[in-house]
Amino acid sequence: MLVMGEVHTGLLQNSGEISESTCRQVLGLMAGETVRVSRRPIVHALSPERLTGVDCALPTASRSRVRGVGTVVSRCAVTGGRVAQGSSYVRVVRSDADRRLPWSHYLARPGVVEVLGKAKAADLAEGFTGDSAPGRPDGACLDLGAVSGRFLDLVQQSTLLDRRAPFKIPRTSLRWVAETGEPSIRFTLHAEQERTLRLTHPGPFTTAVVDLCEDLATHDWLLTSLLVIVERARIGGTPGAQAVARLAPAIDHLMHLWMPAARVEEWLTPFWESLERRPGFTRQWRSLVDRVRDQVAMNTLALLNATADAGRR
Amino acid sequence: MTPVHATFGEVAAERRIASVPLSHVSVELGHLYMEDYEAGPDRLREQFRRVAPWLATVRSLWQERVPGGRARVSTCFLVDDYFSRFSTPAELVPMVLEAAAEHDLSIDYLARESACAQFEDAQSGGVELARLVEDRLVDDPPPETDGSRPPVKETGWLCNGSRSPRTAPMQAMGKTRPWEPPAQNAKRGHSIFVDVELWDEKGPRRTWSCPFLAAVWQLLRLGLLRSDGQVPLPPVALDGGWPRDWDGLPAVVRLNPQAAPFSAYTTLSVLSPRFLPVELAVRTILSQVAVDDEVLRQVATRSESEGVRLEEELVDRISYVFV
Incomplete structure (x- = not known):
């Protein structure tokens, strides 16, 4: 149906930029998994991906109740040894079943959240990136921002950082929705540090779309x-x-x-x-x-x- | 001048995941604990006598299923050298092999249980498989889990639902909160709530629980683990005789040079019914392990290319015979 994600970007809590080897240690979130580092044209380090299980309402513009079950993919990145990010996303698909299945079913599809019952992609997209912040007064609603925030905290709280940032600057958050269709892009600045991005791309979704959103978030933060x-x-x-x-x-x-x-x-x-x-x-x-x-x-x-x-x- | 298309790559920026040779099924012929050893060789003979017909059955089932009848079946045997150390490889292994041979069973691979926790040797360096699997646990979320809080965890435990709320009396209020039941997340009508201890710690030393190591063992046999992209603990043929110390033994020893690959699409374990609770715990753990996406894809592509349809969920690739 669609992919939704949220990227939180902030200044790394360290007095100077950190080296490539420190990046590897700070981002080593999982045993046996390597941190990917690219050096050209700028040093960019990406943590291994981790999953978080969710079973909750999804944001909808119509305020209709849509239940989603599955896993959120999250990762952290450090660019130029200076800019830190926590990034999460889910691929939303319709479930073949009308009830919650055993957890192993969802772990066989990492990063997918299955929608139980009826839902329209446009309603979800609007609900997630619309003007009012996602969230429903009547209960819990998928909170990708909190997940990304925690992953960014994980980097910022690393004992390898001296926590003496040279200046204070607020974190920014970019909520994005990607769908397949006629190419279009809409970037919107909301109040304070919130931004949204609606993207329609040709062909199926790949993680390159996530890279694009993270790259835009980095530059918007800069x-x-x-x-x-x-x-x-x-x-x-x-x-x-x-x-x-x-x-x-x-x-x-x-x-x-x-x-x-x-x-x-x-x-x-x-x-x-x-x-x-x-x-x-x-x-x-x-x-x-x-x-x-x-x-x-x-x-x-x-x-x-x-x-x-x-x-x- | 026509435009030049440039390609640029960086090795450190790419993820490389090694692939592992795979049989159709890996059959565990037995699991030896100290108590079995102490009971003498007759206990072993009895185990192999029970196992033999099931191995023949699973072999013929796969021969029917695979085009051309060329089923790849490998057998393995696990020795517990983690919870208690007994005997020596030099004394024990020949005895096991002999007892198996009496029932026309050939053990292709012999593994050490302690290697499922951690293993170190000059060849492969160190690998802590248990830690690796622990980092891959993704908790089964109770309904209304929206990501706004970190998952509720009881350190060292893993369950399949929501635990009972604490029922300690609230003295200030003078009231006792009535008991509330735990609930299984994916219940069908009624709950079967399972809470598994993964490890305990006494001082700095962590002891992994038997079900947790058994879960690691299943993942190893399914070829679904990687450490820095490499296949951990590949089977090694033993040069020379059996060592006098368990630490001198490789993690997984290849006993039969003609054996089909150690790891397989599916596993079968033939066990005594007294292991039923352990295996329920193993399945509770395995249904919360997120195997690497790329590894899952590799195995799926390979099995499809040879016309074998695999179950999507990894717990469905594991089967048992309790006799």
């Missing part, structure tokens, strides 16, 4: 964080040197991490490209980076001038 840092610097409202000092964390920790679509399979790159046309993530990123660099350049010039003036006196 952009959001850089905006926050630039805003906090109060350029124009504070003396130049002070503003530049406040911009320093961006230069030290964020500005080199922008690598859009680096890990996205070729058949999915048109989705990134269309988001680059509108709203233009990279356009906004470049303009912010230019602004930061201009501030640094201006400040350097001012310092040079001041030194020269002092020399002349």
